[in-house]
Every structure is written in C-alpha cells, then in structure tokens.
Amino acid sequence: MPNYGVVDLGSNSIRLVVYEVKDDRLTAYTNRDFKSLANDKVMAGLAAYVENGAFTQAGIEKAASVLKGHAKRARFYRCKRLEVFATAVLRNATNRAEAVAAIEDASGLPINLLSARDEAHLGFVGATCDRSVKRGTLVDIGGGSTELTRIENGRDFDDASIGQGSLSSFAAHVRSILPTGPEMDAIAAELLGRLAELPQAEAYRAETLFGIGGSVRAAAKMLAQTAGGGARPKTMTPDDVRAILHWCRVDPDAFAHTALKASAERIHTLVPGCVILLALFEAFEAKRLEICKYGVREGYLIERMLSPSAR
16 A cells, blocks of 8 residues: 655644555545554744745745655655645745745755645545535635635535634734734734625635634644543534633633643644634634544645546
C-alpha cells in the first residue's frame, strides 16, 4: 500500500500528514480508503511575517526551514508522492509570486498555491468523505481567512473566502493574549462587515453548519475541557460558543488556565476563532454546528493526488 504525503502551509501552522492508501488506482475515494500514519504540526505563525501586505524574507526562511524538516520526515515513510499546498498567508501577500518562488528555491519543494475557491471546494471534498451532506453551510475558520461553502443536494456552491481568520483577527485587534470585551466586539464587527460585502450572503443561511479547521477543533476542545475534560463533542450550538466567550469576558484568568489545558498552542487564537464562529451562527441563523473530522488536506489528497485526472 503506497504512502502519500500532504503538507498544508497555513497562516498559523505548517502540517505534514502522511496517508497510507489502500489502493491508488480507484476512481472514487472515501475515508475508508486511506488512513493517517503521521501527523506532524509545526506552529510557524507565518501570518506574523507579513509586513505592509508583503511576505518577508524572514518568513520565507522560516517556511523553507519547516518544509525541509517535513520533507525529511516524509522520506522516512517512502512517500510515493509528497505535495505542498499553501493558503491565505501566501495567497493574500502582495508579493505572492516572488515569495512562493523563493520558498520553493530554498526548500527544494514545489508549492501549489490554492485559490480561495479551490480551498473552499477542497474543504467540502474532505469534509464529506465520511458522510453524506444534503444541505447546510460548510465553515472553515483558518488563521488568515474563513472559507464558506453552500451545500445543496450534496454538492458545493458559492465557494467563498473572507480575508479574516483567527490569527489575523488576533493580530489586528488584540493587544495582550486574550481579547477584552471591546476587542471581541471589534473582531465580530469586522467579520460582519466582510459578510455584508459578499454578493449573496443570505445564500449561506442554514439550520446546520459543518465545521472544519483548527479553530473549530480548538473550540470543541475548550468545550470538552469546561465539562471536565471528557471526549470532544461532535456538535456545538450557539449557546455553547456564547458560554465560552462569556467566561472569557467575566473571568479571563480562570479561562486562560483552562484554555492552556484545552489547546495551549492556540490560546491566542481560540477566542478570536470563537468570536468569528458565533458571528457566523447568528448571521446565518444556524442552530447547530457539526464538527467534521476531515477537511482541506483530505480533499487535496482525494482530488489533487488520487483522482484519475491527477495521476
């Protein structure tokens, strides 16, 4: 059974996942056709290396260093293919072509820069590889952007990207580690303003949201920790998210101690991510969020590496 390596170069982390594929000659794939052998995440914080809209030389060196380490680990697994894709942190840089070329030269790895539409669509492909979704809205709150996908009759439509994520919200609005009440309000106001700029924001209204990405998982971990550290929930409600944010407002010290147990590496982006999530809940009049196990990386594996057209 061949191994395939996927590297997700994001605003907050750079993650290598090595998948063992049962048969790479199939015409269609589900989650039962592959399994993760290795999942190696480096919290590179590349969004901090953007100055005046441009990705800096220091960021290029940081990204290349992490990629070379991931490539070395992938060689241990004798991957049949290893591919790197990048999202908002490079996509939104004013010097994206130059930055991508420089990282490729320094790391020795080609980089596939996903468009906003590509990222949203691949998130849908991954999120639905273990389930059938007839209707709803898929939400992917990343570090530098938030992707939205309308799902109707089991297909994705209106794939869109909002240039605001948990890490970029932290950088733009938060002075300390945890945001204050007014800072939370500023994050929400920015998100609502960006939603208003979408051509058809009302198209995303749905009773059920489907969540992928690190911010959604961090919120689920925090909810589990507040309940005593049990298993992560598979669903969340608007009231669940409101409770998390209310706790941060009224007792930030106790909140911080629990957040460190839930997701230490995301303590600074946890609350901004929850603020964005609650704003989406309210704007789309949704009643619940189903937390998906798979996302963009699995979608990339299925559609860009394993599909017959990609061979």
